[in-house]
Amino acid sequence: MDKKTMVILMADDDKDDQLLARDAMIEGHVTNELHFVNDGVELLQYLRGEGEFAGNNPWPSLILLDLNMPRKDGREALAEIKSDPKLRRIPVVILTTSKTEEDMLRGYDLGAASYLTKPVTFQGLVELMKALGKYWVEFVEIPMPNDH
């Protein structure tokens, strides 16, 4: 598959962060498609093609997951994804403001691929997006949903 068409799905309730992430990707010349969902409930609906996302849910190669979200937070959503045989192979990178050790350990325990804290400066965010693009898009081999 064409690596450039790989879709990245970002679950974050913060519209500012969504905007900044998009800007940072553009600034960092990461050209992949970036989709957004606003909480854990939407995330799972998207992945399962339910509700408003039916037919409008390109399969993501990577999920950027915020931990603190309304309705269903990142921890619950992650647990659900990792317990779903259809979804559990999607790499989930936690991108959060929380620096607490407890959150990090729990994130890895639940099966997160990486644990990242949101950089304070925009430049930092650009670097992070570049690195993510380089690693997850260029180097990492990711199974597609029809792979068994």
Place this chain on the structure above:
Amino acid sequence: MPHRNKPKFFRGWAIIIIVLVGFLAINATQSYRALSELVENENDANLTKSVLRTIKDLYSSVQEAELGLRGFFLTGAESYLGPYYFALSTIDENLIEMRNYDFQIPEQIDNTKRLELVILERLQEAGSHILQKQADPDSYRISSEKMRQSYDSMAELGEVIRTMEELEYDLLERQSERAHRSRQNLLYTIVIANSVGLLLVILVAYLIRKALKTQLLEAEHLEMLVHQRTEELEHYSNELQRSNRELQDFAFVASHDLQEPLRKIRAFGDRLKSVYAGKLGDGEDYIDRMQSAASRMSRLIEDLLEFSRVSTRAKPFGPVDLNQVMNVVLDNLEIKIQERNAQVTATKLPIIDADESQMHQLFQNLIGNAIKFTQPDIQPQISIECQVYETVKLGELENTVYEIKVKDNGIGFDEKYIEKIFTPFQRLHGRDKYEGTGIGLAICRRIVERHQGTIEVDSIPGEGSTFTLYLNSRTKDQLVGTEISPFTEGTPNG
């Protein structure tokens, strides 16, 4: 309150007891008097009986003498005079006795004199008759006149004796009555004394019981009060712990959530600057100032978080080798030490019961400050010294308090600011001169206090500062072995 009317209660009983004891004292006097009266009465009665006996003896002796006399006169036989003379001597003795008696009835003295007179008269006459009869035994006769006289005198004698006897018997009767009365009195007194005594014993026993009961009640009441106070204190302590926890949660959440909007301000500032680079003119300086303010605030929040973490991120205590801690800290500060060409000397440090990461933080802050606040033209000299301050034995366990001094030759400060430097975000210098938010020493104090130690500082402006730590080899929690400090999240080791 029961203990308030206790004095009144006891005063009432004291009065009753005093009255009873007074009553007993009067009673004792009474019985003594009655007893001595009885004794005296008996003595009197004995005297009376003795008098009566003497009177009887006297009378019978006189009759014997008369009998002997008559026998002699009737028969002329001298042998009758033997009993007569014997009777005379007895009469003599009895009369002497009579004279010596201390009569209780004054009339008896006169009666005795009369008796003596009659007897002596009679004996004198009898004596003369005997002499005449002896001189003329065959023809001497006592005239009928004389005979009648002798009868009369005998009759008189008998009458005096009877009078005397009657008087004495009367007296004896009176004495007997008195004795009876005295005995009765004594009996009553003894009965009353015993009753009062018994009453007193019962009363005292009752009072003792009552006092004991009161004491027991008081003790119970006291125990209840102590229990109540303990509960109150416990409640207060729980409340305090809860509010403390809430405050910490608040500080944590606040500093955490405050970072979010700040991050946005900085990020969008960055975007503004990069996207509109060259188009902003003077605006760029404003953005820089805004960014720097936001970054400073971020630092402040970060430090506040750090400050609250002393308790929210507290780890259980365990043995910590402060020498290792010092090595790590000096490693961390290596670059700064070289930059300032600082000389750092440290003596051997102890192993203490502590939170290792907090010990790192503590010494890093203190030595970091010593390197930071240096004088421009003097080589910074920092020394870390340690000595045993005191050793306290608590049961089998021993706690050593170590005195650790971190001394520098830096800029120092006026000691009037001592309280200020340990308060969060209090700074003595402008930001442009020395960086930092002023949280370092506040964190140090918090760490030391969590370890149940103390931190002190001596300083002379322009000469340097000495921070003195007093740290326990074993914390009190470990020594007591039960209570967990409200700030620790886990149980201390040991």
